[in-house]
Amino acid sequence: MPRSAVSPLEDLFYGCDGTERVRRFEAYKASMDVSQKMADSGNYSFIPQVGILPTGGVKKIQKLLSKFDDGGDIRKGLTADAASELQADLDAARAAVADITKDWTTSFPDSSGLVPYDLQAGIKHLIPFETPIRNTTPRNQQGKGLATHWKRLLGLSNAGVGGVATLSPFMNSQTVQTSFGSLALRRGQKITYATDSQAASYVEMGYSDQVNWAAYFAGLGFDNVRQLSQHALTWAHLLGEERAMLYARGASGNGYLGAVSAPVISAADSGQAGSLAASAYKIVVLATGGFGTTVQSNEVTVTPTVNHGITVTVTTEPTGGLNYQLFVTAAGGGTGTETFQTNFVGNTVTFTAVSAGAALPANSDTTADTNGFDGWIPAVAANGGYVKRVNGKLSTSNPGTELQTAFQAMYQLNRSNPDDAWFDSGVMVELGDLLKSASSAPYRIALSNDGGTQGTLGTAVTGIENQVTRKMVEFNVHPFMPTGAGLIRSLRLPFPAEGITNTAEMRLVQDYMAIDWPAIQFTWDASTYVFGTMVHYAPAWSGLLLGIQ
Template sequence: MPLPKAQVLFGDSPEAPALSSTEVSRRFDELMKAVDTAPTRTLHQGDVARAFGEGRGLDFHATAPTTAYEALTKSLEGDIGKAISPDALASVTSALEALKAQQPDLVKDITTTSPLGTGLVAYDLEAPAKMLTPRPTPIRNRLPRRKGIGLAHQFKVISGFTGTATGGVANLHPGIVDTTQTNFAPSGASNNLYYARGPKITYAGYDKTVPYSQFSVSDQVTWSAQYAGQGYQDIRQLSRTSLLYSSMLLEERMLLLGRGTSARGFLGALTAPTGVTLTARSPVTGETALSGVSTNIYVKVTSDAGDFGQSVLSSAANVAPSSQVVDVTVTLPAGATGMRVYVSTGSSDPGDSARWYAGRSGTNTFTLQGTLPTSGTAASAVTADTTAYTAGYDGILPICTGADSGYVKRLNAALSTSNPGSEWQAAFAALYDNVKADPDRTLLNGSDRKQLSDSLKTSSSSNYRMTITQDQLTGVTLGDVVNTIINEVTGKGVSVEVHPWLPQGNAPIISDTLPLPDSEVSDVWAVYNVQDMMGVDWPVNQFAFESSSYWFGTLVCYAPAWNAALTGIQKV
């Protein structure tokens, strides 16, 4: 670091009289000469040996100067200070003390926190932002998408004729004799004509209308966000991509779980659970007794509709437990994916504003244990039913659990381990008996598929065996998974698939095609859109870029009776 200028070292200061420029120059020259002629010494290995041999030590605590001020002061204390006159030395020392007070930065280190608290360092920001956003849409990817027109999709169904034993049409015996006379005229007609012929067959059918609904979501990027992000990420492009995926994910959930209102011909809203019962009991292994409860527990529940909402609240039930757990048991309406539970405590019911969400269950039972919630979502927030929407349609799970489904069974229990897959076999048999259905696949939540796979590994599953081959003795692969259930009625393999957004406890059984020749149904399930999904960039009328998605359509199921569902699978 260069020495300060001569005027700084020897100029005017409060401690010294004013000096002429000639005297300042003379003193500076004297200082420079002393610096140039100051003796130097380098410590060599021999010097170290002699120092220890003579019994002298070396000062290992001495430190090198770390600032400009310390370096100059150290020099004046050594040979340089001895080589200049006392007046010059006093003047230099005085000037340095004044300089130290006037320029404090001379005595500061440059570190990661000095001279700025944030440091003089680069910011290692990796661009662009990482998109850790799962976005699987297996149903949307699989179902055919067809062109619709008008306000609704309509079709006519012949649900049965004599001999099919479907559609409510009774069978008849076709036997005749020569004298058989059959009248084809309408009942009550005056021109009845009897001819020698067999009895006339009958038909059943119905019209089906599935209304279309409009759907849209939007996003906005302010100009400041877009332009400030330049060099890091295209924020407008991120907005458009996110909007597209958001629209597809929401449509996927509608296709799986949506419910339309009964006013538009759909299944309509779920009713609240009934028969709410609270039972206090001792905890078993894996359960934790309730804590912080010295009085009553009050509970209300709602019917769960999955991602899109819940029913209105049930009536309240109460119990006074001690160091126990409490089982909440209800009767759920058809189509509910489970229930949501709200709980409060007190000597009297504190009301819905102090009744807090405690969790949900895919069965008709929920166990309260451990510390009860005292904050979060209050039951008072449930002010109206949110299970059905005017701008909506019935999805796969509601149709498979609805009144037109071929088979619905609420288990309210874990899957069988003594006869794995027996729940599906009962459904296959019922579907075949009713309409000769032969399903193609079943959807499960991830934990429910794991439970089904684990059922093969229990000691009670005596009909199954796993074999470790010789080449696996030093590298065994653990785990097994059920990927197909053989329909024991028809012999067909039914694919087992995990759906990422399916609520736990529910397993729809789906027919993609019909085992009927000339049914005029190429696909049991199809999406009809008057306008398929599109993106709209709105005109810029403010300091923001705005975009929306839009689609106008519905989901059509041509043959609900060829589908089924298992619900109430207890999580283990």
């Protein structure tokens, strides 16, 4: 189905038919209502438009209301008009109970105010967010304690992986001698293994929101502001977790990769026309990774020919570095006065002018989070996965050659047979454009017409056939993929492995939960919480392309 034809409900409940999506959506809203009611059933419960009731007061109201239902004794004997008035009052009371049980005020998040209005369908509040990495990574809630430990079988005899030697199967049973402890016995030679042990600390994730009482009361009879807040809080958490699972980095002391090292750079006159003065320019570069940037590179000074530019080259690209940020001083500027100029993909950038900007950020690393874990991209880059820095455009003469090269190398390395590949939007468009411009590419453009005056021309690339294994590798766009990056994932190992069914999973002590806090001020506060980590059992079976321009 074309992207434009996908409804918000389909984004939320992908893979279901229309009836099932509606059912799940109603169940989703009902579950939020239930959590709110449960949170409010403390020692005292405040019911809007009713007042403060002791523990169990809500149930007492509901029990009382049930006596007025059709067939109840109290309704018997009432006139039609009296019954109608009573029903209206009951409906209002039930609505008040349902509204019992998020930082929403009358001016936030909309500066014009959360002004309620009639006939606003709930579907308008659903934004089509996507969390594909989270959706396709198994979640295992069997974690215990403060950390998880696991052993990995990296290779065994004759598998051709893990650096374990290949053994000939032949022997002479009358003369063969194989050592078993202190004994030499007539048995075939023993196979060997390559293993290692891993450990990672569990980490915490969570967000919070609050609803100002005034905003809540202003919405009574219109939108349920608390439910909207809970919906926003839920999606903020899912999207944050999606980013973490894609590219987060944890602290090395907790069993994770730690900070990305600083890049090393050089620079020289570009030999191209520009507008730089014949003066000294000081230059530093930061690499991006995780949720932040590295400490600055070495500082270089270049004096170009008048009206020329300067080309900067990252001569040592740090493992785990994704892209780069360029900082340059004004002509004749001193050390430490470099200002931000541009982000760049690949290991080179040429600038022909210097613009004024903010000062260089503090020289401290923000790539690693002391409370975080390692996501897919860092784990693959640092643990034996295939990594290729393209540092240029994709091949125009042979579209897809970079991927086929990756598939072949991954297969030779450990018999990897990847399942899918994820790119940023720019790379996806570039792949489609290559098909239209490459005369030798084996492709077909289909123009369809249903008999009307409109037609559809399609040149999007949906996948590529692995020439080594003949498996179709699906292409997908990821909204949070770093610019110029491509993640090639193997979700399962290509051979049986005892106890290992997934190459990565979320191992959790406590999976996603939401907490509605007791009201101790004029707000209703809510938080989300997860305690666990992301475990990479076999990152070497996946691959990574970087620097695609």
